[in-house]
Amino acid sequence: MTQPTPFHCRSHASFDAALAAIRRLSRDGQAVVLRDLDLLESREALALVAFFLHDPEAKGAIEPLAGLLSAALHRQALSLWDLLPPGDAEVAVTEAFIRDLPLRHPECMHCACFPLCIGYGAWAGSCGMWREVLPRLGAAARELRLLRRE
Amino acid sequence: MTTLILKPTDACNANCRYCSAASAAPSRNLGPELLQKIFTLFGDWSRRFDGNHLKLIWHGGEPLLMPPEFWEQAFRLEDECLTKRGIALEQGIQTNATRITSETLPILQRMLGRLGTVGTSYDPMPGIRELKGEREGAYAEQWEAAMGLLRGAGIRYGILYVVHRASLPHLKEIYARFRQQHPEAGLRFNPLYRQGRAAQARSWEDLGITSEEWGRALIELHGAWEADGRPGNVLPFGPWWRLHQKGHWGLSCECSGKCVDSHFGVGPDGSVYLCGRSSDGGTFRFGSVVDLDIEALHAHPHRQLLANRLVFLRRTTCRDCPWWLYCHGGCVNDGLLASGSPLAPTGFCAGLRSYFEAVFARESAS
Numbered sequence: 001m002t003q004p005t006p007f008h009c010r011s012h013a014s015f016d017a018a019l020a021a022i023r024r025l026s027r028d029g030q031a032v033v034l035r036d037l038d039l040l041e042s043r044e045a046l047a048l049v050a051f052f053l054h055d056p057e058a059k060g061a062i063e064p065l066a067g068l069l070s071a072a073l074h075r076q077a078l079s080l081w082d083l084l085p086p087g088d089a090e091v092a093v094t095e096a097f098i099r100d101l102p103l104r105h106p107e108c109m110h111c112a113c114f115p116l117c118i119g120y121g122a123w124a125g126s127c128g129m130w131r132e133v134l135p136r137l138g139a140a141a142r143e144l145r146l147l148r149r150e
Numbered sequence: 151m152t153t154l155i156l157k158p159t160d161a162c163n164a165n166c167r168y169c170s171a172a173s174a175a176p177s178r179n180l181g182p183e184l185l186q187k188i189f190t191l192f193g194d195w196s197r198r199f200d201g202n203h204l205k206l207i208w209h210g211g212e213p214l215l216m217p218p219e220f221w222e223q224a225f226r227l228e229d230e231c232l233t234k235r236g237i238a239l240e241q242g243i244q245t246n247a248t249r250i251t252s253e254t255l256p257i258l259q260r261m262l263g264r265l266g267t268v269g270t271s272y273d274p275m276p277g278i279r280e281l282k283g284e285r286e287g288a289y290a291e292q293w294e295a296a297m298g299l300l301r302g303a304g305i306r307y308g309i310l311y312v313v314h315r316a317s318l319p320h321l322k323e324i325y326a327r328f329r330q331q332h333p334e335a336g337l338r339f340n341p342l343y344r345q346g347r348a349a350q351a352r353s354w355e356d357l358g359i360t361s362e363e364w365g366r367a368l369i370e371l372h373g374a375w376e377a378d379g380r381p382g383n384v385l386p387f388g389p390w391w392r393l394h395q396k397g398h399w400g401l402s403c404e405c406s407g408k409c410v411d412s413h414f415g416v417g418p419d420g421s422v423y424l425c426g427r428s429s430d431g432g433t434f435r436f437g438s439v440v441d442l443d444i445e446a447l448h449a450h451p452h453r454q455l456l457a458n459r460l461v462f463l464r465r466t467t468c469r470d471c472p473w474w475l476y477c478h479g480g481c482v483n484d485g486l487l488a489s490g491s492p493l494a495p496t497g498f499c500a501g502l503r504s505y506f507e508a509v510f511a512r513e514s515a516s
Binding site for chain 2: 079099101102115118150
C-alpha cells in the first residue's frame with residue numbers, strides 16, 4: 001500500500017485548481033492527506049467533503065476526512081488531534097490547552113462536534129469550518145450505519 | 151432501556167441522619183395532570199428512541215405516603231398513556247418499606263406484576279434511620295415486618311446499604327447479617343454522598359467518609375463477597391467482576407458511562423432531571439414536562455455536555471487510567487459534589503482506583 005500523498009491546497013493557483021488536482025489523484029486511487037485544511041474556507045472544505053462522500057470518481061482516501069468518517073462510523077475514540085497531530089515541540093502546549101478548554105473555550109463543552117474535535121478547531125483557528133464539516137461526516141456515518149443494518 | 155425515576159412526593163415519614171434528598175422546603179405531591187404529561191412525554195420518548203420499552207421506578211420522598219386514590223389514577227394513566235400505546239412497561243419502587251402493610255400490599259402487587267422489585271434502604275445500626283415522631287427502633291421493626299410481608303407475597307426485593315463512618319468497623323458483620331437474613335434479596339453498597347442532610351456539618355463530621363475510606367470499604371466488602379461465593383446480585387461487586395472476568399457489560403448507572411442515555415428523573419413538580427440523584431440535588435434540570443417535548447429533551451445542552459464529559463475525561467484526567475472501562479469517570483454528581491465541576495471525575499476516584507488495583511490487578515497478575 002502506498003503512502004498518502006501530502007497535499008497543500010493553498011500551493012495551487014486557486015481552490016478550483018487544487019480540487020481538480022485532488023480529483024485526478026483520487027480517481028487514480030492515490031490517497032492524499034490534506035496538510036492545510038485549517039486554512040480553507042468553509043465552502044471550500046465542504047466542496048472537498050462533497051467530493052469525498054458523493055463523487056463516484058473518489059477512489060483514493062482523502063485524509064483526514066476518511067479517518068474522521070471511519071471514527072464516526074465505528075464510534076472510535078479518535079479526534080482531529082490524532083489525525084492532525086501537533087509537532088513534538090507543541091505536544092505539551094496542546095495538552096495544556098485541552099486541559100484548560102472548559103475555562104478558555106467553555107462553548108466547546110456544549111458542542112456536538114466535541115467528540116471528534118476536542119478543541120482542535122479552537123486551537124487551529126478553524127472552528128467555524130470544522131463545525132460545518134464534522135456534522136456532514138457524522139450524518140454520513142449515520143447513513144452508512146443504517147444501510148449496514150438494512 | 152430508559153429508566154425513569156419518578157418522585158410522586160418529596161414528603162417522607164423517616165428522619166434518616168444522612169438523607170441525601172432532605173430539603174427545608176415544604177413537601178410537594180404530584181397531581182394527575184402532571185402525571186399524565188409525564189407518562190405522555192416518556193411514552194413518546196420510548197417510542198422514538200427506545201424500542202417501546204420503559205422502566206419506571208417510583209421514588210421519593212416516600213412514595214407509599216401517596217394515598218390509594220393516587221395509585222388508582224396512576225395505574226389508569228399508565229394504561230392510557232403507555233400500555234395502550236404499545237409500550238412495554240416495567241415497574242419498581244424504592245421505598246423505606248415502613249408503609250408496606252396488608253393495606254398497601256395490593257398496590258405493590260398491581261404495580262410490580264411478576265417481574266418488578268421493591269428497592270429499600272436499611273441500616274441495622276441504631277440512630278441512623280428512624281421514623282419521625284416515633285420511638286427509636288420503630289423503623290427497624292416496621293422494616294423487618296415489611297420484608298416478611300414481601301416474602302410472604304412472593305415479591306422480590308433488594309436492599310441498599312449506605313456506607314458511612316460509623317459503619318466502617320462493622321462492614322463484614324453488616325454484610326453477613328443481610329446475606330443471612332435476606333439470602334434471596336439483592337444487596338447494594340453505596341458510599342454516603344455529601345448531599346442533603348448529610349452535607350450538614352455535624353452529620354458529615356460524624357458520618358462522612360473519604361474517597362480512600364470508600365476504597366478500603368470496597369476491598370473489605372469484596373473479601374466478604376468472595377468468601378460468600380460471589381453472588382451475582384450483590385452490587386457493585388457482581389457487575390465489576392463479570393466485566394473483569396468475562397467482559398460482560400452491565401455496569402450500573404454511575405460507572406456505565408451511559409447514564410445520559412439510560413436515565414431520567416422527574417420530581418413532584420414535573421421538573422425533568424438527568425436522574426434521581428440530580429432530582430435530589432437540583433442538578434442537570436432539563437425543564438418542566440409542561441414545556442418539554444422529546445425533541446427539546448433530546449437536543450438539550452445538558453445531554454451534549456454529559457456526552458462530552460466522557461470524551462474530555464478520557465483525553466485528560468483519565469487518559470492513562472487502566473480502569474477507565476470499570477468506571478468511565480464515575481457519577482457526574484459525585485464529581486460536582488467533590489470539585490464543583492461537571493467535567494471532573496468522581497470524587498471517589500482515588501478509592502476506586504485503590505480497590506481496582508487491590509482486587510483486579512491482583513487477579514490479572516495471578
